[in-house]
Amino acid sequence: MLAGDSSLIPIAGATDVLVHWPGNLEAKTRSYLDLSGLGELRSMQWADDTFTIGALTTYWDVICNEQCAQAFPLLINAARQVGSVQIQSRGTWAGNIINASPAADGVPVLMAYDATVVMQSCEGIEEIPLDEFYFGYKQMRRRTDQLVVAIRMPRRAHDVEIFEKVGARRAQAISKIGLAITHSQDGWRIVASAVAPTILRCKAIETLLEEGSPVRSPDDLMAAIAKDVSPIDDIRSSRLYRERVLARILYHDLKGIVPSFV
Amino acid sequence: MSDVNTMQIEFTLNGTPTKVDVAPMDRLLDTLRYALGLTGSKEGCGEGECGACTVYLDGVPVNACLVPTFQVRGCHVETIESIPHESLDAMLTSGATQCGACTPGVVMTACWLNRHPELSKTHSVRELMAGNLCRCTGYDGIIDGIECEQRTKSSTL
Numbered sequence: 001m002l003a004g005d006s007s008l009i010p011i012a013g014a015t016d017v018l019v020h021w022p023g024n025l026e027a028k029t030r031s032y033l034d035l036s037g038l039g040e041l042r043s044m045q046w047a048d049d050t051f052t053i054g055a056l057t058t059y060w061d062v063i064c065n066e067q068c069a070q071a072f073p074l075l076i077n078a079a080r081q082v083g084s085v086q087i088q089s090r091g092t093w094a095g096n097i098i099n100a101s102p103a104a105d106g107v108p109v110l111m112a113y114d115a116t117v118v119m120q121s122c123e124g125i126e127e128i129p130l131d132e133f134y135f136g137y138k139q140m141r142r143r144t145d146q147l148v149v150a151i152r153m154p155r156r157a158h159d160v161e162i163f164e165k166v167g168a169r170r171a172q173a174i175s176k177i178g179l180a181i182t183h184s185q186d187g188w189r190i191v192a193s194a195v196a197p198t199i200l201r202c203k204a205i206e207t208l209l210e211e212g213s214p215v216r217s218p219d220d221l222m223a224a225i226a227k228d229v230s231p232i233d234d235i236r237s238s239r240l241y242r243e244r245v246l247a248r249i250l251y252h253d254l255k256g257i258v259p260s261f262v
Numbered sequence: 263m264s265d266v267n268t269m270q271i272e273f274t275l276n277g278t279p280t281k282v283d284v285a286p287m288d289r290l291l292d293t294l295r296y297a298l299g300l301t302g303s304k305e306g307c308g309e310g311e312c313g314a315c316t317v318y319l320d321g322v323p324v325n326a327c328l329v330p331t332f333q334v335r336g337c338h339v340e341t342i343e344s345i346p347h348e349s350l351d352a353m354l355t356s357g358a359t360q361c362g363a364c365t366p367g368v369v370m371t372a373c374w375l376n377r378h379p380e381l382s383k384t385h386s387v388r389e390l391m392a393g394n395l396c397r398c399t400g401y402d403g404i405i406d407g408i409e410c411e412q413r414t415k416s417s418t419l
Contacts, residue, residue, distance in 0.1 A: 011330075014328060014330050014333065015310055015325075018310075018327065018330065019308075019328070020308055021289060021308070022289075022308065034330070036333045060322065080385075083311075083393065084393020085323050085393055086310065086313055086324050086371075087325065087328075089319070089324050090319075090324050090325075171392030172311055172392055172393065172395075
């Protein structure tokens with residue numbers, strides 16, 4: 001169906017599309033493709049080297065999964081900070097990716113675990129690393145005939161796993177700044193949200209960590225942060241606040257873990 | 263009467279098999295209130311923040327304002343009308359209600375977590391209740407009511 005009509009919008013839990021629905025006249029002119037009948041997409045599959053979640057898997061599905069809590073604790077940590085139980089029970093990880101909010105909470109932790117987006121079309125299956133999936137605000141490498149069917153993560157041993165969310169209050173808040181950090185034998189992954197048009201890896205910070213450059217205060221991170229992110233002033237926060245707080249969280253999270261942070 | 267812009271949905275509502283004609287993107291909240299006459303579920307914010315429209319979908323709390331009705335076909339939906347009156351006793355005793363706008367949703371989430379004591383191993387009551395906003399009493403009365411109910415239950419086991 002997607003191949004025949006490029007205007008169709010696939011919907012899963014509908015928690016984004018139905019917000020303020022009665023007055024959203026523009027949204028009512030669009031056509032939607034309901035995925036909720038595709039039960040096989042609500043799944044979690046463990047292979048020796050990968051963990052794959054189907055596109056209809058909800059936050060609550062993951063929160064309730066004990067194996068996930070052991071192997072991918074940041075997924076649980078972030079999922080519990082998405083909205084409330086009422087949202088966690090409907091919202092899906094794939095929907096979080098495709099809604100493409102720069103302030104999404106699920107995307108940073110997926111990206112910090114090197115997730116890939118698995119898409120299917122009549123042409124076949126394509127798998128794109130999540131950290132290469134976005135190329136601008138709400139712009140992503142999904143053709144309109146492709147459906148996201150799964151998200152896949154490599155199973156690795158991590159010795160650092162951190163997720164931070166800064167919001168106006170602890171519950172039910174959209175992030176002012178989000179940060180996911182992992183470290184494994186494949187290196188550092190520093191992923192920031194709400195500080196750029198897309199959620200992204202902070203490559204300059206990652207390089208600084210790999211090289212072991214000494215960091216004596218949050219100020220020592222500002223040059224790298226300026227290379228990585230481009231926050232804006234908006235209703236939730238300011239550019240200056242976002243840059244400063246990102247530096248402070250990074251510094252205080254990594255001090256005591258990374259020898260070069262003194 | 264049927265026309266091309268309606269579809270018939272079958273689901274189980276408060277234990278009763280139910281058929282209803284809806285427009286394709288009707289919200290479950292509107293279907294419950296205006297097509298089926300169950301006005302206990304309230305609309306507060308219409309954006310999934312306040313939780314006044316909380317119902318159970320296959321046993322788990324959801325915001326009925328964010329569920330397209332067609333997605334509940336074949337499912338079990340339970341509303342505040344299905345909750346036994348005695349479930350409210352602890353909330354009344356602890357002064358957990360004032361204006362009442364949030365109360366149906368608060369009671370739905372409260373009853374759900376009282377039915378699932380296993381959740382207390384991983385979640386606090388406050389975290390599980392985070393999706394129900396109250397602008398009158400504050401939350402202490404609500405939390406007291408839930409914890410009182412939990413103590414009563416565990417002492418009678």
